[in-house]
Each structure stands twice: as C-alpha cells, then as structure tokens.
Amino acid sequence: MDQLFLSRVQFALTASFHFIYPPLSMGLGLLLVIIGVNYLRTRDPKWRQLSFFWVKVYGLVFAIGVATGIVQEFEFGTNWPEYSRFVGNIFGSLLAAEGVFAFFLEGGFLGLMLFGGNRLGPRMWLLAIFMVAFGAHFSALWILMANSWMQTPAGYTIQETPMGTQAFMSSFAATVFTPSFIPRLLHTWIASWLTGAALMLSVGAWFLLRVKQHAKLGKATICVALPVFFIFSIVQLTLSGAQHAENVTQFQPVKLAAMEGLWEDTTCAPMTLIGWVDETNQVTYGIKVPCLLSFLAHGDINATVQGLQSFPSENWPPVNLTFQSYHLMISLGVVMIGIGLLAGSFFLWRRRLWQSALVLWVLVLTVFLTEVATMVGWWTAEFGRQPWIVWELLRTVDAGSPVLLGYQVLLSNGMFIVLYVTLFALFIFLLNEKIQHGPDSLASMEERPVNALPDTFREIFRRQSRA
Amino acid sequence: MWLNVVWFALFVVIIIGYLIMDGFDLGVGILHPFLAKSDEERRVFLNSIGPVWDGNEVWLVLGGGALFAAFPLVYASLFSGLYIAMMLVLLVLILRTVAIEFRSKRPSPRWRSAWDWVFFAASLGIALLLGVAFGNILDGLPLRADGYIEVKLYDLLMPYAVLVGLTTIFMLATHGAIYLSMKADGALLARVKQWVPRLMIIFFVLNTLLVGMTVWLHEGVADRYFQQPWLVILPAAALVSVIVAWLMVRREQYFAAFLFSSAMIAGLLISAAVGLFPNLLVSTLNSSYNLTIFNAASQPNTLTVMLIMALIGIPFVLLYTAGVYYIFRGRVHIGPSSY
Numbered sequence: 017m018d019q020l021f022l023s024r025v026q027f028a029l030t031a032s033f034h035f036i037y038p039p040l041s042m043g044l045g046l047l048l049v050i051i052g053v054n055y056l057r058t059r060d061p062k063w064r065q066l067s068f069f070w071v072k073v074y075g076l077v078f079a080i081g082v083a084t085g086i087v088q089e090f091e092f093g094t095n096w097p098e099y100s101r102f103v104g105n106i107f108g109s110l111l112a113a114e115g116v117f118a119f120f121l122e123g124g125f126l127g128l129m130l131f132g133g134n135r136l137g138p139r140m141w142l143l144a145i146f147m148v149a150f151g152a153h154f155s156a157l158w159i160l161m162a163n164s165w166m167q168t169p170a171g172y173t174i175q176e177t178p179m180g181t182q183a184f185m186s187s188f189a190a191t192v193f194t195p196s197f198i199p200r201l202l203h204t205w206i207a208s209w210l211t212g213a214a215l216m217l218s219v220g221a222w223f224l225l226r227v228k229q230h231a232k233l234g235k236a237t238i239c240v241a242l243p244v245f246f247i248f249s250i251v252q253l254t255l256s257g258a259q260h261a262e263n264v265t266q267f268q269p270v271k272l273a274a275m276e277g278l279w280e281d282t283t284c285a286p287m288t289l290i291g292w293v294d295e296t297n298q299v300t301y302g303i304k305v306p307c308l309l310s311f312l313a314h315g316d317i318n319a320t321v322q323g324l325q326s327f328p329s330e331n332w333p334p335v336n337l338t339f340q341s342y343h344l345m346i347s348l349g350v351v352m353i354g355i356g357l358l359a360g361s362f363f364l365w366r367r368r369l370w371q372s373a374l375v376l377w378v379l380v381l382t383v384f385l386t387e388v389a390t391m392v393g394w395w396t397a398e399f400g401r402q403p404w405i406v407w408e409l410l411r412t413v414d415a416g417s418p419v420l421l422g423y424q425v426l427l428s429n430g431m432f433i434v435l436y437v438t439l440f441a442l443f444i445f446l447l448n449e450k451i452q453h454g455p456d457s458l459a460s461m462e463e464r465p466v467n468a469l470p471d472t473f474r475e476i477f478r479r480q481s482r483a
Numbered sequence: 484m485w486l487n488v489v490w491f492a493l494f495v496v497i498i499i500g501y502l503i504m505d506g507f508d509l510g511v512g513i514l515h516p517f518l519a520k521s522d523e524e525r526r527v528f529l530n531s532i533g534p535v536w537d538g539n540e541v542w543l544v545l546g547g548g549a550l551f552a553a554f555p556l557v558y559a560s561l562f563s564g565l566y567i568a569m570m571l572v573l574l575v576l577i578l579r580t581v582a583i584e585f586r587s588k589r590p591s592p593r594w595r596s597a598w599d600w601v602f603f604a605a606s607l608g609i610a611l612l613l614g615v616a617f618g619n620i621l622d623g624l625p626l627r628a629d630g631y632i633e634v635k636l637y638d639l640l641m642p643y644a645v646l647v648g649l650t651t652i653f654m655l656a657t658h659g660a661i662y663l664s665m666k667a668d669g670a671l672l673a674r675v676k677q678w679v680p681r682l683m684i685i686f687f688v689l690n691t692l693l694v695g696m697t698v699w700l701h702e703g704v705a706d707r708y709f710q711q712p713w714l715v716i717l718p719a720a721a722l723v724s725v726i727v728a729w730l731m732v733r734r735e736q737y738f739a740a741f742l743f744s745s746a747m748i749a750g751l752l753i754s755a756a757v758g759l760f761p762n763l764l765v766s767t768l769n770s771s772y773n774l775t776i777f778n779a780a781s782q783p784n785t786l787t788v789m790l791i792m793a794l795i796g797i798p799f800v801l802l803y804t805a806g807v808y809y810i811f812r813g814r815v816h817i818g819p820s821s822y
Contacts, residue, residue: 086543094566111551113789131811
C-alpha cells in the first residue's frame with residue numbers, strides 16, 4: 017500500500033482521536049474555575065463536593081489527552097519529514113513555545129489540581145485549577161497559531177538550501193498573527209467551552225434522572241453549565257462562526273467554495289442547508305436558501321461568491337468531504353442553540369426543567385452532539401486546506417517521507433487503531449463508573465477541616481512540618 | 484554561530500532536565516515489581532511520583548519541540564529514519580501514562596496487577612528504547628547525502644547500542660531508588676536502602692564496560708578525549724557523584740543524595756555531548772554527510788526568537804516546579820484522592 021496515503025490516514029486518525037480530549041480539558045477547566053469561585057463566594061459545601069468530583073473526571077480526560085498529544089508532536093518527524101524540514105524554522109518554534117509556556121503550566125500544576133484538595137485551602141486550590149485551565153487554553157493558542165500558519169502563512173521567505181526548500185522566519189509577529197489566527201482561536205475556544213458545558217449538562221441531567229441521591233448536585237452542575245452553554249451556542253454560530261466564514265472567504269476562497277459546494281461564480285449565492293455534492297458532474301443538490309451565502313460571506317446579498325470553477329482543479333479540496341463536514345457542524349450548531357433555548361426556557365419557567373424527563377434526556381445526549389460538531393469543525397479546516405499541507409506553498413503529497421515503507425505505516429496504523437480503540441473503551445468504562453458512583457461525600461474526601469488547610473502563599477511556604 | 488552553540492547547550496540541558504526529572508519516575512516504575520510487595524507499597528511507589536510525573540514528562544515534549552525548532556533537519560532525519568523504534572516509544576509512553584492513571588481506579592486485584600505490569604514494562608521500555616536510540620546516535624547511523632537514514636530495526640540493536648540501553652536502565656533505576664529513599668517509610672525504606680548499592684554496582688560495571696567499549700571501538704566520541712585529555716574531568720566528576728550519592732544515602736541525607744545522583748546523570752550526558760560536538764548525527768557512510776549544529780540548524784532569526792522565549796519561559800518553569808515539589812515534600816501518605 018502507498019505509504020503516503022497510509023500516513024495521511026494515520027495522521028487523521030491520531031489527530032482526531034487526540035482532539036476528543038483537549039476541548040473537554042478546556043471546557044471543564046473553565047467550569048471548574050466557576051465552581052471554585054462559587055464555593056469561595058458562598059462556602060456552600062456542595063460546590064466543594066463538585067470540585068472533588070469534577071477534578072477526578074478532569075484527571076482522566078487529561079491523561080489521555082497528554083498521551084495522545086505526544087504522538088502528534090512526534091508524527092511530524094516520523095511521517096512528514098519533508099514537511100518538517102520545510103517548516104521547522106517557523107512551525108517548530110511555535111510547538112516548542114507551546115511546550116515551554118503552556119504545557120509545563122498544565123503538567124506542573126496538574127498534580128496540585130488532582131491532589132491539592134487536601135493540601136491546599138480552597139483559594140490556593142482554585143489558583144492551581146486556574147493555572148491548569150489557563151495552561152490548557154494557552155496551549156491551544158500556540159497550536160492554533162501553528163495550524164493557522166499552515167492555513168494562511170505569513171512572515172516568511174522561501175529559500176533553496178542544500179537540504180531542499182525551506183521557509184525562513186522573516187517576521188516573528190507576522191508568523192504569530194497570521195490572518196486566520198484570531199478567528200480560528202476564538203472559534204476553537206468557544207467550541208471547547210460548549211463541549212465541557214455539554215458534558216456537565218449530560219452528567220447533571222443523568223444525576224436528576226437516575227442517581228436520585230445526587231439530584232441536588234445535578235441541579236448545581238446544570239446551574240453552572242447551562243448559562244455557559246446557552247450563551248456560547250448562540251455566540252458560536254452568529255458571531256464567531258460568521259466571522260470565521262468571512263475570513264475563509266477572504267483568504268481561502270477555494271476552501272469556502274468547497275465548504276458550500278459552490279461550482280460557478282454566483283451573484284446572490286444561495287446557502288445549501290443540507291445536500292449532496294456530485295463531484296463528477298459538478299453539481300450540488302439540496303435545500304437552498306437564496307442569497308444567504310453572499311450575505312454571510314460578504315455582508316451583501318448581491319455580492320458575487322467565487323465558485324470552484326474559478327480555480328484550477330488541481331487546487332480543489334475533496335469537495336464532498338469538506339462540504340459534509342462543514343454542513344454537519346452547522347446543523348449541529350443550530351441544534352445546540354435549540355437545546356440551549358429549550359432547556360433555558362424550561363429552567364426559567366418555574367424550574368420545570370428539574371421535572372421534565374424528556375428535556376433532561378435531551379441534555380444527557382447533548383455531549384455527543386458537541387463532540388461530533390467540534391470534530392467535524394476541525395475536519396472542515398483540515399480537509400478544506402487540501403491539497404496543500406501549507407497553503408499554496410507545499411502540497412501534502414510532497415511532504416512525506418522518502419524512506420518510509422508501506423508495511424511500516426500499515427503496522428503503525430494497526431498499532432494505533434488497536435491501542436486507541438482499547439483506550440477509548442477503557443475511558444468510557446471508567447468515566448461511566450465514576451458518573452454512576454457520583455460525587456463522594458465531603459466527609460470521605462476531606463482528611464482535615466477546610467479551615468485548617470494553608471490558604472495563602474505565606475502559610476504554604478512557612479509551615480515547618482505537615483501533620 | 485554562537486547561537487548554534489548556545490542552542491546545542493540548551494538542548495543538552497533540556498535532555499538532562501528530562502533524564503533527571505522524568506528519570507526518577509521511570510526508575511520508580513522499573514523498580515516497583517521488585518521492591519514493592521503489597522498493594523499498599525505499590526501505591527506508595529505510584530503516589531511518590533503521582534503529583535509530579537506529568538510535569539516531568541513535559542521535558543520530553545519540550546525536547547522534541549526544541550529539536551524541531553532549532554535543528555529541524557535532525558528532527559526530520561532522526562524521527563523518520565528510526566520509524567519503527569519511534570512508534571514503539573510512542574506506544575510505551577501512552578501505555579505508561581494510562582497505567583498510572585487507571586491503576587487505582589478499580590479495587591479488583593487483577594485489574595491492579597495488570598496495570599502494575601504495564602507500568603513496569605512501559606517504564607523499562609522507555610528507558611531501554613531511549614538508551615538504544617542514544618547509543619545509535621553515538622555509534623553513528625547510515626545517514627545519506629540527502630539527509631535521510633535508511634536502517635532496519637535489527638540493525639539498531641548492535642551490542643554497543645544495547646549496552647547504552649542497559650546502562651540507561653540501571654542509571655535511572657539507581658536514580659529512582661535514591662528518590663524513593665526520600666519518599667518511602669518503614670520496611671519499604673529499609674528495602675530501598677538495601678537496593679541502592681546493588682543497583683549502583685551494576686550500573687558502575689555497565690558504565691565501565693561502556694567507557695571501555697567506546698575507547699576500544701574509537702567511536703567518534705572517544706577521539707575528542709584523546710585530543711583534549713583534560714575533558715576527562717567530566718566523566719570523572721560523574722563517577723565521583725555516584726560514590727558521594729551512596730555516602731549520602733548511608734548518612735540518611737536523602738535529598739543531598741538525590742542532588743548527587745542528578746549530578747551523575749548531568750555529568751554523563753555532558754560527557755557524551757562533548758564527545759559528539761559539533762555533530763548531531765554522524766554518518767557511517769561518509770563524514771561529509773554529518774548533520775552538525777551548523778548545517779542542520781534553523782536560521783539565526785528563529786534561534787534568537789527561540790532563545791528569548793526560553794530565557795523567559797524556563798525560569799518560570801523552574802520556579803513553579805520547585806514550588807510544587809515543596810508542597811508535596813516529605814514521605815508519601817495515601818489519602819482519598821491518591822492514585
């Protein structure tokens with residue numbers, strides 16, 4: 017088998033599997049900070065109990081995220097050495113910066129987050145949790161920066177060297193703030209908050225439905241997660257998503273054409289809500305809203321949107337894959353807004369939400385929708401960038417390894433599939449067990465009363481001995 | 484040009500950081516089936532590294548990133564050339580992470596002993612694979628004119644490289660045992676203290692063999708020491724550190740012992756790096772194909788930006804890492820949130 021094709025499959029597989037976890041780390045991190053703040057403000061023990069519970073879930077998510085993340089960092093070298101040589105000066109620096117600035121923050125404070133509940137007072141524990149959550153967001157910032165450079169490269173010069181063509185950094189600021197960076201970063205952060213909030217909504221609703229003794233904690237969880245989910249599901253589609261689409265229109269027009277399945281240059285271009293792209297006959301079937309695409313892309317219903325036929329066909333992404341990923345993301349985004357509105361109105365309507373089994377069941381299932389939406393969103397970005405690995409500078413087919421053999425990549429693919437399927441099964445099994453077990457009572461978690469724990473830097477670093 | 488030398492030094496520092504920090508928790512993993520007898524003792528082992536191992540592993544991630552950024556041609560050649568070996572490294576890294584995280588999640592003894600074995604095998608595997616890879620780097624690889632390496636997996640398992648692998652295992656096991664002397668208590672501490680000299684002796688023998696073999700085979704590494712004999716002070720300092728570490732364990736000065744054990748690791752790695760300098764990858768085909776810190780590096784622009792980032796970032800890392808270790812200082816105590 018063709019090693020390049022297999023390398024692509026392997027990267028898609030490993031990156032997708034990895035991408036299940038970091039959004040959860042960011043989302044849960046943000047919500048854990050909110051829970052910690054609630055405890056400090058009210059001193060209601062239920063918030064502390066929830067901190068202990070969700071920190072454990074976080075540990076599980078984080079462990080798999082780290083383990084699968086290292087794979088990504090090494091794979092550029094193992095499977096894409098021509099790419100690594102080409103971009104090392106720029107892309108490599110951003111990865112290294114992620115390590116020193118962000119990943120160390122997460123890894124360093126994770127221990128305090130997981131085991132700090134009985135060592136630190138609530139303020140200091142919250143500080144540790146904040147540092148981990150901040151590190152997770154910061155980490156995503158560098159990764160998005162690096163990936164955005166692949167989408168819309170800037171601040172470089174191309175030079176021939178004895179070891180092939182290389183991109184050299186001409187301006188650090190320009191490589192960092194490429195045109196697509198900020199819209200993509202915001203879009204990913206918000207997607208992560210939605211994913212984390214959806215997991216909390218699912219678990220909270222499950223407690224109300226099935227683990228009655230935790231109903232009170234289930235309500236508290238939903239009270240934290242629902243506003244975040246409600247607000248950001250709307251912001252994501254109407255503000256962030258729209259901004260992102262405009263950015264793609266401006267800087268990667270052929271990608272937009274593929275996302276929308278638009279073949280010819282069209283004035284008052286329609287937006288397809290759901291459809292199918294027939295790539296051989298170059299037609300897109302489906303339900304279309306007239307002029308909506310022109311409005312979203314250019315803010316003017318009469319504007320002309322460029323179709324695929326305006327670009328040489330060797331620069332087209334896989335049209336139907338890009339189209340379907342994108343449309344699934346949008347549809348799920350709309351469904352999420354619906355769920356937010358539904359649950360929100362039932363909540364405001366004299367707390368009917370707590371009794372409404374149907375709406376609670378919808379919430380239980382929400383986490384799967386957000387995970388899929390986040391995943392296909394990333395796929396849209398990556399499929400849509402093809403056939404380039406670095407937009408208009410290096411093709412994916414030229415980025416592979418001249419020394420790799422088909423059977424080697426077949427072996428490693430097999431290894432990753434077996435390993436990741438097992439890991440995923442174990443993850444779901446352990447997560448499920450934790451959820452069914454529910455939060456432990458504070459009495460069983462706390463070894464010493466909260467007030468006896470050191471809660472300022474001075475107290476932490478001055479004490480001579482520990483009991 | 485000085486930037487290239489600085490980045491070589493910085494890269495060596497990061498690898499030393501990895502071997503000292505993650506080295507002890509790998510050592511704990513290697514030792515635990517032999518020293519920890521009961522479930523309680525195994526949990527002491529696991530929780531001695533529990534709050535810190537994740538941060539320690541970041542040194543490896545940083546090493547990968549720094550190599551990619553500062554010497555992208557080496558990153559590309561080495562990782563693609565040692566493909567299957569690298570995939571095995573990834574496999575054991577993943578298995579080790581999940582073994583630590585999953586082990587105490589369920590009370591079943593079968594579940595726990597299965598993950599204990601994974602933890603042991605993966606810790607041993609990481610030490611062995613990284614050691615063998617480093618042995619091959621010292622030994623030279625069939626690096627071609629186009630900068631690529633084509634080599635079969637079994638060609639990597641030459642006696643010299645395997646010896647480096649074994650030495651690495653015992654070096655980290657010794658280091659781990661000394662770390663445990665700060666963390667374990669009672670009968671377990673007594674057992675750990677018994678094991679320290681045994682491990683040290685094995686390490687000493689292997690290391691002597693390794694030095695002998697290096698000189699005998701006239702690997703590129705040894706040549707520098709023939710040219711500039713005063714450099715012998717580096718490996719000598721490493722060996723003295725081993726002895727001092729042992730004396731400190733006997734005097735129950737465990738933290739000092741750990742510092743000397745760390746000095747031993749630093750000394751050995753610097754000794755090897757000095758022998759390699761300025762090469763990063765030595766070609767066994769033709770020395771003009773060698774990848775050096777000059778022909779394989781990024782442009783001065785990138786190296787400068789990276790140096791600024793490292794100088795801002797690393798002091799912070801050291802500061803809060805020290806804080807975390809301070810908070811978790813003292814002997815292990817198993818509580819409700821422990822692994």
